[in-house]
Amino acid sequence: MEEAQAFRRLTVEFRQQDAKSRVLMTKHPIDGPTIEACQRGDSDAFRLVFEACKDRVYSIALCFFDGNEATAKDITQDVFLKLMITISQFQNRSEFSTWLYRLVTNACLDRKRSLRRFLFFSTTRELEFLDPRSSLEDKFIQRELESSVRKVIARMKPKLRITILLKYFDDLSYEEIAKVLGCSAGTVASRLNRAHRILARKLAHLRGALASGE
Amino acid sequence: MFGKHIIRHLSAYHDGQLSAAENLRIEAHLEQCGKCRGAYEEIRFGARLASSLLMSNAPDAAWRGVYQIPNATRRRWVPRAALAGILAVAVLFIVLLIETRRAGLPSWEVTGLPGTSRLRPGEVLQTDSSSEAQIKIANIGQLTIDPNTRIRLLVTQRDQHRIALDRGKVEATTWAPPRLFIVETPSATAIDLGCKYTLEVQDDGSSLLHVTLGLVALERGAGETIVPAGAFCRTRSGAGPGTPFFEDSSPQFQSALEQVDSLQEGSERSRQLGIVLREAHIRDGLSLWHLLPRLDDDSRGLIYDRLAQLLPPPPEVTREDIIRLDPKALDVWRKVVSQLWQ
Numbered sequence: 334m335e336e337a338q339a340f341r342r343l344t345v346e347f348r349q350q351d352a353k354s355r356v357l358m359t360k361h362p363i364d365g366p367t368i369e370a371c372q373r374g375d376s377d378a379f380r381l382v383f384e385a386c387k388d389r390v391y392s393i394a395l396c397f398f399d400g401n402e403a404t405a406k407d408i409t410q411d412v413f414l415k416l417m418i419t420i421s422q423f424q425n426r427s428e429f430s431t432w433l434y435r436l437v438t439n440a441c442l443d444r445k446r447s448l449r450r451f452l453f454f455s456t457t458r459e460l461e462f463l464d465p466r467s468s469l470e471d472k473f474i475q476r477e478l479e480s481s482v483r484k485v486i487a488r489m490k491p492k493l494r495i496t497i498l499l500k501y502f503d504d505l506s507y508e509e510i511a512k513v514l515g516c517s518a519g520t521v522a523s524r525l526n527r528a529h530r531i532l533a534r535k536l537a538h539l540r541g542a543l544a545s546g547e
Numbered sequence: 548m549f550g551k552h553i554i555r556h557l558s559a560y561h562d563g564q565l566s567a568a569e570n571l572r573i574e575a576h577l578e579q580c581g582k583c584r585g586a587y588e589e590i591r592f593g594a595r596l597a598s599s600l601l602m603s604n605a606p607d608a609a610w611r612g613v614y615q616i617p618n619a620t621r622r623r624w625v626p627r628a629a630l631a632g633i634l635a636v637a638v639l640f641i642v643l644l645i646e647t648r649r650a651g652l653p654s655w656e657v658t659g660l661p662g663t664s665r666l667r668p669g670e671v672l673q674t675d676s677s678s679e680a681q682i683k684i685a686n687i688g689q690l691t692i693d694p695n696t697r698i699r700l701l702v703t704q705r706d707q708h709r710i711a712l713d714r715g716k717v718e719a720t721t722w723a724p725p726r727l728f729i730v731e732t733p734s735a736t737a738i739d740l741g742c743k744y745t746l747e748v749q750d751d752g753s754s755l756l757h758v759t760l761g762l763v764a765l766e767r768g769a770g771e772t773i774v775p776a777g778a779f780c781r782t783r784s785g786a787g788p789g790t791p792f793f794e795d796s797s798p799q800f801q802s803a804l805e806q807v808d809s810l811q812e813g814s815e816r817s818r819q820l821g822i823v824l825r826e827a828h829i830r831d832g833l834s835l836w837h838l839l840p841r842l843d844d845d846s847r848g849l850i851y852d853r854l855a856q857l858l859p860p861p862p863e864v865t866r867e868d869i870i871r872l873d874p875k876a877l878d879v880w881r882k883v884v885s886q887l888w889q
Contacts, residue, residue: 383610391605402606409609415722418686422706422724432724435741435761439722443689478599486597500562501597507564515742515761515776517887518564525558529593530586536596 363429372421379420383413390437393498397441399487400480408444412436434505434513438495445491478539485535489528496521497528553577554586561587561594653703656683660692666700673697674715684708684728688721688739701731712754716747725762734782735772738764742776752784757794762888765791772837775888781805790841792834800826804834812843820846824853829887832858836884839877844870858884 363382370378387409394408395401415436423432486494492514499510507518507525514521553576559565560573577584654665657672660680666672674680674696682690685703692698696715702708709729720743721728728739733752737744742761748754756763758774765772765780767787774780780791789808792801803822810816820842827835835854839847851869860869860880868876 380610387605387609388602391609392600392603395603396600405603406606406609409605413609415686419723422687422727424724436722439720439742439760443720475599475601478596479601482596482599486600497597498600501600502602507559507562515758522559522564523555525562526555526590529558529561529590529597531593532596533589533593539596540592 368420368423368429371417372423379417382416386433387413389502390433393437393495393502394441396483396486396498396502397491397494398444400483404444408437408440411440415440428509428512430503430505431509431512434499434503438499438513441495442491481536481539482532485532486528489531493524493528493531496524500525552580553583557583557587557590558594561590653685655685655700655703657681668700668703671697671699684719684721687723687727688719690720691718693717712746712748714748714750716745718745719743732782734784734786735765735767735788738766740764740773744774754782756780756782770840773833773885773888775833778833778888781808783809790834790837793830796828796831796834797826800831800834807838807842817846820849824849827853827857829857832884833887836881836887839869840872847872854884858887 363385367378367381371382390412391405391409395405398404398408412433416433423429486497489497496510496514499505499513505513507521510521511518553560553573556565556569556573560570565573577587654667657663657666658681660672660674660678663672663680666682672680672682672692674692674694676694679694679696680692682692684690685708687708690710693716696717697713698715698717699711699713701711706727707729708727709731711731713733717730719728719730719739721739721741723739723741725740726738730737730739730746732746732748732754734748734754737746737756740762742759744756744758744761744763746754746756756765756774757779758776760776762776763774765774765782765788767782770787772780772788772791774791777795778791778793781789783789786808790804792804796804799822803819803826806819807816807823810819823834823838832854835850835857838850839854842850847870848866851866855866860876860883864876864880869880
């Protein structure tokens with residue numbers, strides 16, 4: 334019984350810690366007047382949309398393609414180009430963010446298909462994870478940790494990959510992710526379950542590093 | 548609900564996506580189950596790792612790439628201050644106008660098919676047993692044409708892009724808002740509600756739709772059949788869309804459903820309906836929902852009973868309402884059932 338109580342206490346603490354430590358992005362909702370201005374051809378409004386969303390689009394593409402900056406930049410351009418061309422047809426039947434992330438998802442999956450026959454070269458620095466016992470620099474550890482996480486995510490199946498990126502780069506709810514991906518919230522839950530467990534298993538050796546950082 | 552192991556719910560629990568009652572049940576189970584506690588610890592650690600992802604700043608070059616797109620596609624975005632720019636756009640516009648008139652009509656770009664580079668309204672594109680083609684659907688998507696396929700471009704304009712698929716198979720991917728891209732087949736009309744699907748038409752005019760992302764609506768007459776990602780729908784010449792079903796439904800369910808769609812009212816159809824109802828799981832609510840208006844009152848009552856077990860209707864919806872297809876009651880229940888495709 335004591336063990337159960339201790340577990341419950343630990344669970345609450347863990348959840349509080351996670352809530353504090355999670356790197357969540359502040360949402361920048363694009364409101365109706367901004368979209369209407371874009372539809373009228375207001376370049377300032379479109380720039381506003383670009384500035385509000387560009388880093389999230391770029392970050393998702395960057396992680397999806399294992400840190401390949403050139404591809405991520407291309408994807409970002411493609412997404413906003415399509416957005417610019419078709420925004421006049423957007424009829425508010427769905428959330429703007431749902432539409433935007435649908436464009437990002439399609440762009441990533443399409444590009445992945447077209448790259449399938451080519452060898453993939455990353456333009457980013459290849460970082461080897463250092464033994465956490467030999468490093469005390471928090472920033473360095475954080476960078477190494479993120480690099481390791483990104484590598485594991487980049488090797489997941491595309492559907493798992495895009496699901497976990499939508500979750501962690503924009504804190505979308507399961508329902509919102511489901512709308513973007515055209516699947517059920519249950520499917521999203523199942524994919525995230527698998528993705529979390531893959532991460533935990535592939536990076537089990539980092540438990541110590543995270544524990545020491547707490 | 549959580550008498551068995553709860554591993555599949557643990558990410559949703561961790562991310563606060565469950566109701567308070569479900570959270571309590573999960574916590575109660577975790578206290579007593581070492582296996583699930585271990586799995587939860589793993590998921591919590593995985594989530595912690597994923598939380599280390601950092602946002603990257605998009606390079607400035609990304610905006611320049613967007614802003615420097617051809618003026619033909621963004622003619623509203625002309626910088627007003629630059630007179631030289633305006634003149635350049637004006638010249639470009641005139642050139643484009645001349646080019647467009649010379650070409651006659653708006654057209655779609657075709658690749659992969661020797662001798663065909665554009666497809667214009669009224670024209671036919673046909674592949675043989677050894678050829679296939681890629682087509683850009685204006686600026687809203689992509690179409691892959693399989694071998695032995697014949698399509699006709701009917702309309703391409705700002706608010707509608709429509710083709711006829713006479714035979715063969717196409718794969719459509721779109722990124723436009725819903726209802727802009729439409730495919731007519733001999734037995735039904737497929738209206739894209741977003742994303743990706745394949746559609747195959749046989750020589751007898753029947754077809755098979757498979758949606759892999761988003762939603763597609765099949766129409767014939769006044770009725771509309773919704774086919775979500777992961778689902779198939781057959782159509783038959785002269786009969787229109789059949790009942791959609793998810794690809795993970797049991798083979799017995801699929802086989803009996805096909806019989807229900809094709810048989811006339813009678814004892815054999817009742818027997819097959821019995822198999823459908825017995826084999827139905829929650830996701831098969833998609834099929835049961837679409838069967839409701841298609842069968843007789845007695846069958847509708849049986850379908851109501853099974854569907855209500857799988858996806859209980861709100862209290863104000865009665866069995867009698869559904870049997871007489873009361874529009875208000877159907878609307879209310881639809882909000883529950885449509886969670887299967889939202």
